[in-house]
Amino acid sequence: LQTPRSGCSSCAAPETHSPDTPTAEPEPSELVEVEFKGRRRLLCSNPARLPLRLRELVLVTSPHGIDAGHVSALGATAQRKQALYYNGAQPQERILRRATPQDQQQYERNRREELELLLQARQLAKSFPTLASMKLTDAEWQWDRRRLTLYFTAPQRVDFRGFVRTLAQRFKTRVELRQIPAREETRxxxxxxxxxxxxxxxxxxxxxxxxxxxxxxxxxxxxxxxxxxxxxxxxxxxxxxxxDFYREALQHYPPLNAIVHTDAGPAKIVKLDLLQERVQLQLQETGALLTLTHAQLQELRAQGRIELPSTPAPPETPPSEPEEESLPPEEELE
Structure with a gap:
């Protein structure tokens, strides 16, 4: 569908709407992907074959009660995501029903309260000296309000047991503190x-x-x-x-520092251009640069005119630049 774009006259180009819009007709699908707050996604089964629309609010089961999220994929799209992004895993939760106006109101109420709860939790954390390195990032109510999850980042493990007890007494509900890595925080x-x-x-x-x-x-x-x-x-x-493409392509080229006996004399490979399928060489006698195509290189290899180095060199990096150890460590935190 195409509708004219409103606004200034310079934006007169038609706006194309994706077929995956909330205005599409309801579609019964056995497999549904649901997106929750913080772009957390989950595959759910639809045993009742409820006709659903994309971005529609639905209630789903959770390990600790009932939660609510928006439909993000249906039908064939959900099946492709199951194979590509979920490694074929089967859904662990199921959709209970489509959200009613009352359900929508409770969902919006939860979202409104979360910012205030997060600010209160940050203030309470200041009274715990052991939590100085903790950075509270987000708060999330479960739809039925039986659980409040607080997400935080920290450079190391944090003992927050006393803090959790204080939060539970303050908010009158079950509180879960979940430490997440930097990538999850940005997501x-x-x-x-x-x-x-x-x-x-x-x-x-x-x-x-x-x-x-x-x-x-x-x-x-x-x-x-x-x-x-x-x-x-x-x-x-x-x-x-x-x-994976680069790893496969590198198998069809000699490593860096390999010696190629060209018509102009022996030359050392100094650069591989995999996209252009070219190799740059430097003549050992004059230092001049030569460029060979992959086909020419294969012809020289067939003639036995390529001498592999005893220890292949990795791609060169300036010595002044930091190595991998200087990066903050990647951690898989639960």
Whole structure:
């Protein structure tokens, strides 16, 4: 569907709406992905075959009661996500019903109260000297208000047992404190990446995997941590997107520092351009640079004119730049 875009005359181009909009007809689907606050997503079964719309509020079961979230994927889309992002895992929870106006009001009430509860929790944390390193990030009510979850980050493990008891007495409910890594904190807060698009972790990524500097070295990127790091202060998740392609492509090229006996004399490989399928060499006698295509390199290899180094060298990095150990450690925290 296309509708004219309102606003100034310079924006007269038609606006294209995605078919996955809340105005689409209800669709009965056995598998549904539901998104909760903080971009937390969960696969749920729909045993009653309720006809649902995208972004519709639904009530679902949870290990500790009933929670509410918005439908984020249905039908074939949910099945693709199950295979790609959930590794084929089966849904552990089920959809109970579509939200009524009263359910919607309680959901909105929970969201309104969470900011005030977070501010109160931060104030209470100041009275615990052992929690000086704790940074409370977000608060989330379960829909039935039987549980309040507070998310925080800290550079190390924190003993918050006394703090939890104080919170439970203050808020008159079960309180859970959950320590999350920096990537999860950024996913909950959201934002725009250097590419100008919304953060990958806040849109489609389900599992946030640690990224090492080795991924950047394999792709022969400049070891500039300011450019390689995302909003979370860790290496960007997108460094993993093309990593498998580079690993496979490198198998078809000699390693750096290999000696190629060209017609102009022996030359050392100093640079691999995998996208252009070219190799840059430096003549050992004159220091001049040569460029060979992958086809030419394969022809020289077939003639036995390539001499592999005894210890292949990794992609070169300036010695003044920090190594991987200087990055904050990636931790998998529950």
């Amino acid at each position: 909950r807060l959201g934002g725009l990446g250097p590419c100008g698009r919304e953060l990958c972790c806040a849109t489609f990524l389900v599992q946030l995997k640690p990224v090492s500097l080795q991924a950047a070295r394999i792709q022969q990127l400049s070891m500039n941590l300011l450019r390689l790091s995302g909003l979370c202060g860790r290496l960007k998740c997108c460094l993993l997107y093309e990593l």
